[in-house]
Amino acid sequence: MDTAPHANDPRWKHDGVRVVPGDRLDPNTAQTPGMDRKAAINFARVGAQKLWAGTVHIHANAKTGAHHHGPLESVIYVVRGRARMRWGERLEFTAEAGPGDFIYVPPFVPHQEINASATETLECVLVRSDGEAVAVNLDITPAEPPENVPWVDPTHPDPAAG
Known part of the structure; x- marks a missing residue:
């Protein structure tokens, strides 16, 4: 017996796809000084069970303290501005990302988000697992200066390596 809802089932009207307009994001979410977060997708707004998505605007020259997000994975998409990420036991590694770039932060990785611009707001989309x-x-004494780590994966070898 087929128990799946059918296209004309009225449940789909309210339990199907959700569109959250960009001008209706919810600022009632965890905030950090120098950053403005707004939730688009979460349990309270759409019933999402396994993820959180929203925007974050990081003020010019602002940065977070060292932290991690426990077992969560995070993806940051840079819309406008320049992001600098530091990570490691002493925040000894750094990489930058600009508009159109994605940043992946694995579980339990100590990191710090930084707006690399002293004059422009950094605008990003953030998704957590x-x-x-x-x-x-985290109470970390940062290493100075951090080691720059270019983005390298098996399909995009380091161009500086020759």
């Missing part, structure tokens, strides 16, 4: 706001602040 759970709706729970997990942020574990």
Whole structure:
């Protein structure tokens, strides 16, 4: 017996695809000084069970403290501006990303988000692998200067390596 809902089933009208207009994001979410977060997709707004998505605007010259997000994975998409990420046990590694770039932060990785511009707001889209706001602040003495780590994967070898 077929128990799947059919196209004319009225449940799909309210339990199907959701569109959250960009001008109706919810600022009632965890905030960090120098950053403005707004939720688009979460349990409260659309019933999302396994992810959180929204925007974050990082003020000019602002940065977070060292932290990690426990078992959550995070993806940051840079819309406008220049992001600098530092990570590692002493924040000893750094990489930058600009408009159109994606940043992946694995679970439990100590990191710091930085707006690399002293004059422009950094605008990003943020997606996390759970709706729970997990942020574990860390007391880390940063290494100075951090080691720059270019983006390299098996299909995009390091051009500086020859």
